[in-house]
Amino acid sequence: MRHAAEQNESQGHVPEYYEHSIWPALIGLGTGVALTGLFLLLKGLIFPGSLLLLLSFGAVLFGFLYHDTKSWASVVSRSFGRIPRDSVLGAFPVDINLTIQIVILTELLLFGGAFGMYFAIRARFAFWPPPGSPILDDFLPRIQTLVLISSSLLIEWAIWQLKRGNVGAFKVGLIGTTILGSLFPILQLGFEWPHLILNNILTPATNFFGASFYLLTGIHGAHVVAGVIAYGYTDIRAFMGQYTAKNHGFVEATATYWHFVHIIWLFLFALLWQGSRLLT
Amino acid sequence: MAGESTLNLKLGDFGTFVIFAAIYAAGTLGLPKISLLAYQVKIGEIPSAFVALFGFPAILGLTLGQFIANLGVEASPIAMLSPVFSFVGLLIIYRSRKFSTLAGCIAYIVITGFWLSVMLPIVKPEVSTSQAAISVFAGQFIAVIVGYLAYLVTARTLSKQGQSSAPQ
Numbered sequence: 001m002r003h004a005a006e007q008n009e010s011q012g013h014v015p016e017y018y019e020h021s022i023w024p025a026l027i028g029l030g031t032g033v034a035l036t037g038l039f040l041l042l043k044g045l046i047f048p049g050s051l052l053l054l055l056s057f058g059a060v061l062f063g064f065l066y067h068d069t070k071s072w073a074s075v076v077s078r079s080f081g082r083i084p085r086d087s088v089l090g091a092f093p094v095d096i097n098l099t100i101q102i103v104i105l106t107e108l109l110l111f112g113g114a115f116g117m118y119f120a121i122r123a124r125f126a127f128w129p130p131p132g133s134p135i136l137d138d139f140l141p142r143i144q145t146l147v148l149i150s151s152s153l154l155i156e157w158a159i160w161q162l163k164r165g166n167v168g169a170f171k172v173g174l175i176g177t178t179i180l181g182s183l184f185p186i187l188q189l190g191f192e193w194p195h196l197i198l199n200n201i202l203t204p205a206t207n208f209f210g211a212s213f214y215l216l217t218g219i220h221g222a223h224v225v226a227g228v229i230a231y232g233y234t235d236i237r238a239f240m241g242q243y244t245a246k247n248h249g250f251v252e253a254t255a256t257y258w259h260f261v262h263i264i265w266l267f268l269f270a271l272l273w274q275g276s277r278l279l280t
Numbered sequence: 281m282a283g284e285s286t287l288n289l290k291l292g293d294f295g296t297f298v299i300f301a302a303i304y305a306a307g308t309l310g311l312p313k314i315s316l317l318a319y320q321v322k323i324g325e326i327p328s329a330f331v332a333l334f335g336f337p338a339i340l341g342l343t344l345g346q347f348i349a350n351l352g353v354e355a356s357p358i359a360m361l362s363p364v365f366s367f368v369g370l371l372i373i374y375r376s377r378k379f380s381t382l383a384g385c386i387a388y389i390v391i392t393g394f395w396l397s398v399m400l401p402i403v404k405p406e407v408s409t410s411q412a413a414i415s416v417f418a419g420q421f422i423a424v425i426v427g428y429l430a431y432l433v434t435a436r437t438l439s440k441q442g443q444s445s446a447p448q
Contacts (some may be wrong), residue, residue: 137292146306149302150301152298156299256294259294263302266302266348270348270351275352
């Protein structure tokens with residue numbers, strides 16, 4: 001059974017043992033159960049019950065990892081190993097546009113919820129940011145904005161070069177984008193956050209503005225890190241010669257995700273840094 | 281160019297959309313302010329003429345960029361209506377690109393200038409209507425015409441590149 005599935009995979013099909021898998025649904029339900037447990041726990045309600053809910057999610061995760069980790073090594077090695085250097089992948093087995101549209105939609109829901117939380121809290125205050133909030137220095141965020149704009153322009157230029165068949169220029173652009181992308185979390189986690197927290201300028205405990213600030217920039221920062229990892233993976237495949245003028249769906253998908261992360265940052269920059277100067 | 285011949289959007293246009301939104305928002309929020317009487321000249325207005333080259337993704341991008349910039353600068357409900365007027369103006373620039381992009385740019389200045397002249401005395405009561413009108417129209421004119429000149433240079437460069445790469 002497993003052997004037949006691997007044969008299918010080598011012909012460009014999604015492996016059968018991933019189709020109709022029960023684990024995504026179980027993990028999804030488990031996440032809901034865990035969040036309910038966490039909510040009850042934080043509210044101090046039904047302590048044993050909330051603990052049980054959290055543990056049940058842990059059990060689902062353990063079951064998934066126990067079942068799935070066995071195949072991870074072979075999946076990774078097949079991902080790189082089955083494609084010889086300077087060859088290209090066939091067409092994507094699934095429609096990459098549809099896939100990235102679903103990803104962007106789920107991200108929109110996530111950030112929509114986070115911004116909804118921010119505006120709901122903001123609406124409860126007569127003045128925003130609440131009294132006691134600092135006016136945030138926007139020097140580093142300006143640099144971060146510049147970094148994101150440059151990286152978005154560079155990846156578009158790289159894709160344009162690839163479409164014209166200039167693979168060398170494409171690789172330069174891709175590496176440049178990865179380096180610029182890496183600068184963003186370095187500036188955030190290495191300079192901005194330590195400066196604000198260690199100097200006690202703004203911490204999550206300062207007030208609701210502080211809590212919202214770290215929640216929103218934290219979720220966004222995690223997405224930037226994910227984008228940088230995706231670019232790192234794209235770089236490896238680019239240097240294995242896997243992208244051509246006609247085959248670069250994964251690069252475009254990564255770039256689309258990156259652009260999305262970029263636009264979320266613009267909202268954060270306007271609301272949290274520039275907005276901290278407004279008393280509304 | 282993206283969206284040159286059609287108003288349909290493809291996923292590949294997302295980059296153009298985001299880059300234009302970023303140029304407007306970051307140009308307005310992140311760069312030093314240039315004051316002209318009662319009005320701040322918005323550097324983000326400079327790429328307006330470029331919608332003639334980049335099409336609908338650029339129109340949507342600049343509109344969203346203005347919305348984001350207003351979130352951080354004006355934050356008044358009336359200011360949040362400004363992107364609607366800009367959207368209409370940008371659409372006119374795009375539609376007029378076949379006979380005169382300059383005419384489209386002037387229409388854009390008139391539409392957005394009229395709206396901002398009405399809005400500014402409401403947001404800032406200390407500014408008179410005439411003072412608002414003079415400063416807004418002058419500010420919009422400077423930003424859009426600078427962008428139009430940059431657009432002309434870009435369009436001619438692209439046109440020359442196209443001619444030189446065309447088969448003889």
